[in-house]
Amino acid sequence: MTDIVSVDPRTGAPVETVAQETTPEELDAACGAAAAAAAPLAGLGRAGRARLLRAMAAALEADRDTIVALADRETALGPTRLNGELTRTRYQFELFADAIEEGSYLEAVVDHAGDTPMGPRPDLRRMLLPIGPVAVFGASNFPLAFSVPGGDTVAALAAGCPVVVKAHPAHPATSQRCFAALAAGAAEAGAPEGTVAVVHGQEAGAALVRHPAIRAVGFTGSLRGGRALHDIAAGRPDPIPFYGELGSVNPLVVAPGAAAARAAEIAEGVRASFTMGAGQFCTKPGLVFVPAGEAGRAVTDALAEAVAGMPAGTLLSEGIRDGFGAGADRLAAAPGVRLLAEGTAPDGTGWNAPVRLLGADAAAVTAETAEECFGPLALVAAYTGEDDLRAALARVPGSLTATVIADDADTEFVAGIEPLLRERAGRIICNGYPTGVAVAWGMNHGGPWPAATNVLHTSVGVTSIRRFLRPMTWQNAPQGLLPDELRDTPAARVPRRVDGRLEV
Template identity: 60%
Template sequence: MTNVNSVDPRTGEILAVVGSETTDEQVDAICDRAAAAYRTIRERDRSWRSGLLRAMAEALEGRRDKVVETADAESALGAVRLNAELTRTCYQLRFFADVVDEGSFLEATIDHAGPTGMGPRPDLRRMLVATGPVVVFGASNFPLAFSVPGGDSASALAAGCPVVVKAHESHPATSQLCADILRDAAESVGAPDGTIGIVHGRAAGGRLVRHPAITAVAFTGSQRGGEALMELIDQRPSPIPFYGELGSVNPMVVTEAAAAERAADIGKGFADSFTLGVGQFCTKPGLAFVPAGRAGDAVVEATAAAIREKPAAVMLNAGIAAAFGRGVEEMTAGAGIVRVASGRSAQPGVAAQLLEVDEADLTDRMLEETFGPVAVVVRYHDPASLAPALNRLPSSLTATLQTGSGEPTLEPAAQRALEERAGRIVYNGFPTGVAVSWAQHHGGGWPATNSLHTSVGATAIRRFLRPLTWQDAPESALPVELRDATTGVPRRVDGVLVPASE
């Protein structure tokens, strides 16, 4: 059997043997337990589910020091960053508990029997119900917030779906520790065995998505990895939804007025944003459109000055660091591209890179995500030339606008180009930061994501629900939320939205 090793990315040394890769038989048993757990959980009320999520948050908080220590040892992300990430992780578990308690996610709808313009109507009652066991693939770059206890798991559990996580090989010890903590918390509130499961190994991940008990897959990772999983899912006798967050270049546009007013602030902010977390954020701004001329020069100079002061930093693993090096080489091989500045070099870290190219020399390779601390400045000569350049871009999670005073938007064609390609438009800020809130989401078109609902924000729960309508059902057969006397959730009754009441 193949060992699952926890590796220190700073030294390449094995820290511990976490266990062995999960066998086919073990994967099947884990999925079968998840299916059995689903049959129990779907009979539990919403208050129990919200209590489960809050218990998990409390349990993670109670093991904070151990979780952070373990995650730092095998990610090199540092205690400050990881403490903040754990705080976010616990917050989003509690946030989804609030979503469950509030109840509007159910879309509870009642149409009483009666006459209509097209004839008599039966009594119809509809709401969203859990799909069943869900697979979550942990992300490399967020060992907590987008991994075992992350937003995918939190939203699936909120929906009422048991979760089986495929641990990422970059942080198997952290993944196993968090799975154990969540499992203990679940047991403490009477959750059935199988509510939380975990597997290790790529073969186990492939078998997971093919198992007949699994009803949806959530994945954060490379486009190539996502496409491989989609191919496996398409081979199933009954295909299931795949929710992928895969790659994003995240353009930033700086107007002439913004460059003239705030060059130093924009340059430093841009440098800090695309190097945050060693450039390993999916929202990293990788492409900045900056005007040609003196005002734009000042933005580039400020960015370059900040980059030259950036120390070398260790990436998540040796494979990711090697891919970063190849990506920079591929981009700098293009005609007309210039390496403007590099960060400080030191082994085993990588140095941040700032590249620059004229809009006429922009290549397709520069329009792809390069994971790591590198960004390309594209110099444009006329605001009218922005729209054709932006129309070449793939879809992204974010697009950022740096505008001047009294200049709220771009020229209409350029503004439309960004709005058609981005899931979130950031004005006069930077995109590396994704709040957990009702209004937030974390999506965009392909290859940023392939779905309407994503891993962040209240609508993340929508991925793991399906509509079910009861027609002329006796009250005893109805969920509590669809019974006439229920007032605790917002509902649409005979076409009228009725708010919840105490």
């Protein structure tokens, strides 16, 4: 059996053996337990699942100090960042608890029997039900908010789906500690055995997607790994939905008026955003468009000056460090691309890498040069006018975000490019920076391929629960057979559409 080893990225040295790779027998047992837990978990009802989520949030909070210390030791992200991430994670649980109590996510509909212009209509009652056990793949860059206790796990549990999480190898000790907190919360709330489980190892991850008990997959990670798992999910005898967040370059456009008015301010905002967390955010602006000419050069020069003085950043793992180096070198060697600035060279300790800033004309931007390079790198591309910019944007792959930095003088310019940005991204940011994703009803964290495998859904915010639900209609069913939410006199009312009218 292969050891699952926890490594300190600051030194590159192994610290402890956390677990063994999950065997096929152990994986089958975890998936079988999840399948057995599905009906009892759904049977807890909305109130029971709200108690479950709040108990899990409380268990995570009670173990905050240890969880944050472990996560810092395994990721080098720092206790300030990680405390904020744990607060966000706890809030996700609590927000979803409120949402399932409110009940609008069920999309409940009651159409009474009656005459219609088409003729008689039967009695129809429709709502969303849990899809069944869900596989979740933890992300490397957010050991709390997108990993074992992350948004995919919360959304699936809120929907009523047991979860089997494949722990990320970059933070196995954190994953185990968070799993222990979730398991304690589940026991406190009286949830069935098998409500949540964790597995380790690459082979276990592939087998998890293949397992017949699993009904959907949530994934955050690399394009290569996500595509491989997507193909496994699609190639099963019974294909299942694969909701993956894969790779995103997140173009940022600086409009001419804004560049002329506040070059230094914009340069600092871009620098802070693309180097945040050593460039390991899925919303990092990796491609920055500036106008050709004096105003754009002022932004680029200020950005290059700021980058030149930056220290090397610690990346999450050896694989990410090596992948960043290879990707940065490939981009720097692409036709028309040049190195503008580089930060302090790493000292050779741990998984460190220098900040890099590349430059090109917009005409040099292709699908290849616009690929995500996960780490502290950005490419600045100078456009000569709106047509040049639009042509370059049309060559940029789908992204999670697209950003516009503009002033009042740029109104027509922004109106001209906004429809194209809308086609290329799942969220448009105006006069802000894309790093950071709010947990809210209005958030969309998704986008066209390769940003995500399904453009119809978000992986963040309350509506992400929709991924793990399926519609069900009861026709001419007696009241006793119906879920409470669809009965004529429900014990707990939820927003419903009754005979075409929305009742809140």
